[in-house]
Amino acid sequence: MASTNGTKQPLLEVRGLRAAVTATGQEILKGVDLTVNVGEVHAVMGPNGSGKSTLVNVIAGRPDFAVTAGQVHYAGQDLLAMLPDRRAREGVFLAFQYPVELPGVRPWQFMKASVDALRKHRGLPEIGAREFDAMFKAAVKEMEMDADLMKRSVNEGFSGGEKKRNEMIQLALMEPRLALLDETDSGLDIDALKTVAAGVNKRRGPERSVLLVTHYQRLLGYITPDFVHVLVDGRIALSGGPELAHELEAKGYDWLKESAGTAR
Amino acid sequence: MTQTATRYDRYQADFVHFQKSLSNGDAWLNEMRQAGVESFSKLCFPTAIRGNEDWRFTNVGPIANRQFAYPFEQASVDAAQVKALSPWDDGWVNLVFVDGRFDQGLSTPAMNRKGPYIGNLAALSAAGQAAARQHLGRHVDAAKNGFAAVNTAFVRDGAFVALPDGAADLPPVHLVFVASRRPQPSVAYPRILVVAGRNSKATLLESYVTLADGAYFTDGVAEVILQEGAQMQHYRLMREAAEAFHIGTTQVRQEKDSTFTSISFARGAAIARNQLHVALDAPGASCFINGLYLTDGTQHIDNNINIDHLKPHTTSDLYFKGILADRSRAVFSGRVIVHKDAQKAYALQSDKNLLLSDGARINTKPSLEIYADDVQCKHGATAGAVAEEAIFYMQARGLDVETATMYLVQGFAREVIDQIKLDGFRQYLELYFIESLPKYQFRSKNQGP
Ligand SMILES: Nc1ncnc2c1ncn2[C@@H]1O[C@H](COP(=O)(O)OP(=O)(O)OP(=O)(O)O)[C@@H](O)[C@H]1O
Ligand SMILES: [Mg+2]
Numbered sequence: 001m002a003s004t005n006g007t008k009q010p011l012l013e014v015r016g017l018r019a020a021v022t023a024t025g026q027e028i029l030k031g032v033d034l035t036v037n038v039g040e041v042h043a044v045m046g047p048n049g050s051g052k053s054t055l056v057n058v059i060a061g062r063p064d065f066a067v068t069a070g071q072v073h074y075a076g077q078d079l080l081a082m083l084p085d086r087r088a089r090e091g092v093f094l095a096f097q098y099p100v101e102l103p104g105v106r107p108w109q110f111m112k113a114s115v116d117a118l119r120k121h122r123g124l125p126e127i128g129a130r131e132f133d134a135m136f137k138a139a140v141k142e143m144e145m146d147a148d149l150m151k152r153s154v155n156e157g158f159s160g161g162e163k164k165r166n167e168m169i170q171l172a173l174m175e176p177r178l179a180l181l182d183e184t185d186s187g188l189d190i191d192a193l194k195t196v197a198a199g200v201n202k203r204r205g206p207e208r209s210v211l212l213v214t215h216y217q218r219l220l221g222y223i224t225p226d227f228v229h230v231l232v233d234g235r236i237a238l239s240g241g242p243e244l245a246h247e248l249e250a251k252g253y254d255w256l257k258e259s260a261g262t263a264r
Numbered sequence: 265m266t267q268t269a270t271r272y273d274r275y276q277a278d279f280v281h282f283q284k285s286l287s288n289g290d291a292w293l294n295e296m297r298q299a300g301v302e303s304f305s306k307l308c309f310p311t312a313i314r315g316n317e318d319w320r321f322t323n324v325g326p327i328a329n330r331q332f333a334y335p336f337e338q339a340s341v342d343a344a345q346v347k348a349l350s351p352w353d354d355g356w357v358n359l360v361f362v363d364g365r366f367d368q369g370l371s372t373p374a375m376n377r378k379g380p381y382i383g384n385l386a387a388l389s390a391a392g393q394a395a396a397r398q399h400l401g402r403h404v405d406a407a408k409n410g411f412a413a414v415n416t417a418f419v420r421d422g423a424f425v426a427l428p429d430g431a432a433d434l435p436p437v438h439l440v441f442v443a444s445r446r447p448q449p450s451v452a453y454p455r456i457l458v459v460a461g462r463n464s465k466a467t468l469l470e471s472y473v474t475l476a477d478g479a480y481f482t483d484g485v486a487e488v489i490l491q492e493g494a495q496m497q498h499y500r501l502m503r504e505a506a507e508a509f510h511i512g513t514t515q516v517r518q519e520k521d522s523t524f525t526s527i528s529f530a531r532g533a534a535i536a537r538n539q540l541h542v543a544l545d546a547p548g549a550s551c552f553i554n555g556l557y558l559t560d561g562t563q564h565i566d567n568n569i570n571i572d573h574l575k576p577h578t579t580s581d582l583y584f585k586g587i588l589a590d591r592s593r594a595v596f597s598g599r600v601i602v603h604k605d606a607q608k609a610y611a612l613q614s615d616k617n618l619l620l621s622d623g624a625r626i627n628t629k630p631s632l633e634i635y636a637d638d639v640q641c642k643h644g645a646t647a648g649a650v651a652e653e654a655i656f657y658m659q660a661r662g663l664d665v666e667t668a669t670m671y672l673v674q675g676f677a678r679e680v681i682d683q684i685k686l687d688g689f690r691q692y693l694e695l696y697f698i699e700s701l702p703k704y705q706f707r708s709k710n711q712g713p
Pocket of ligand 1 (some may be wrong): 021048064
């Protein structure tokens, strides 16, 4: 908990993290260090292909990447030793850059199963269908999602923006301690962007932390981060406050690419 | 006698005994039985030798090599058990056959006054006999199919569904074939004859269920005739025991503008074959054939579908899905023939398989033979594992690999199950399907050590 006396408690600690594509061995993350304290919002920016998605996916446990060095601690626990589903049950949530379609899987049933998995993990009984239904409907409404869409299969036939809203609905239902948002703002129209931003802000609080990957200052206009990091070629090339996002908007990334090159 | 002949002695001996047991059989039926037994003596059961393309992937040696007794003594089974096993609804017309023998007590009384006849083949009036005689054994080719031949040799009880022209608003007809628990491995010969009159509409469900758990053999034959404009919703449930053998031969003949929509669900059995032949014999005849099959252990399921487009403007649409676990095997063979005269035919077929283990195998062989030049045809087949990406997505939502896989497998099946319009059957399958999901050995990178 972020205490009033100024000492902050880390929720996520990434130390010297290196990761490679499992299939090819190609190294993507080349030593990432990052600490997200309880209650903080961090933004990760950086050029295409710099490893932003890889970073959040490695934290969530995607098997396409193999960690070759370093550590990740979450609430003091060794996150890398946990299976992906365990990480989720412990409160780590990844909103996917490209949400996956689940043919024939109904959103309501799927999300109830998620909520129940989390509850079971905490020693709670399954949520009642009525109680869940009320939560589900509230989340669908909050994200301004067409309720009829939620009768289809998860993400199937959803537009890009609808998929992102659907990620937010899941976030709202799962109430994670650490939300990893991978370009949840991409593909959203301006109204949807405000809705998503409001959804994130609503869930900011002393208990929750957010790591959001974005390309745009636009989102950061609605969600003011505590810190901004720039990932270049698998390393954090620069960190700063919210003003760094403005600077990047004006200057682009090339100057950082050069400095990342010379730092080697 | 040769070695191969002796394997079938049991059938011959039982046939002699069977004939004696028929008090005084009708001559035409006796002739049909005699022809059946003679065909069977010549044909025996098909072997998976080269050149016999139809049986290339399905070896029925295990059926031929076992002795299955004809169940002369009728078993009595508990009504509650039958209702629990099958997708029963008291509002349907339910006909129950135990080991192939009609069970009056468990069945809805026959409907035969002014209108449809839905009842036992062996209890027909003179008029009913005349109607049955026009079609029974006329459509299925007992001279070419050993399984149909031996079924015909033992023809006695059976379901006869005769719908007069224009019949509609009938309750769904449910034919339940129960294998009882018997002291020795037994064979049953379910027999169905459906004659749907002009512009009639009906829903028909065949259920094959079991109270037995060891080996037994179900050798069924169904003949379905749809006259002009008839519409039939047909469902077939196979829920046999894991060690059972099941061969089902269905022959459908469709006349002008008739529609046959069929959804089959097949689960288990050591060896099962669902053999369906549809003859689209007049313009405007359409059939939509869907199937879902599940195998695990070392089970084997063969869906052998043959469609003959004989006349112009005929439609066939085949859509099958399979879920295979362990070291099980499935065969899909969809053979669609568009004959010379069948211009403007429309033929689609697809078979999709989900392989839940490395040891599972599918032989899928959709084939089209086209002898007309103005036709629209498409066919395809796929086989693959559960998508890793989807598993990870669900894990990231807190579900373990097993639960995630279960959801995906259910989702895969849902596409077929959702099409079932008969509520009682769809609801039954939704529950039964989950409980009958193969125990998969899905190995994911995410499963950890
Ligand atoms: N599964 C994979 N197999 C092979 N290469 C991969 C895989 N995943 C990522 N990569 C590669 O790793 C690099 C980093 O990819 P990543 O998706 O992390 O970039 P990013 O910073 O999120 O980019 P973007 O801004 O375009 O989303 C890219 O070169 C990409 O092609
Ligand atoms: Mg990315």
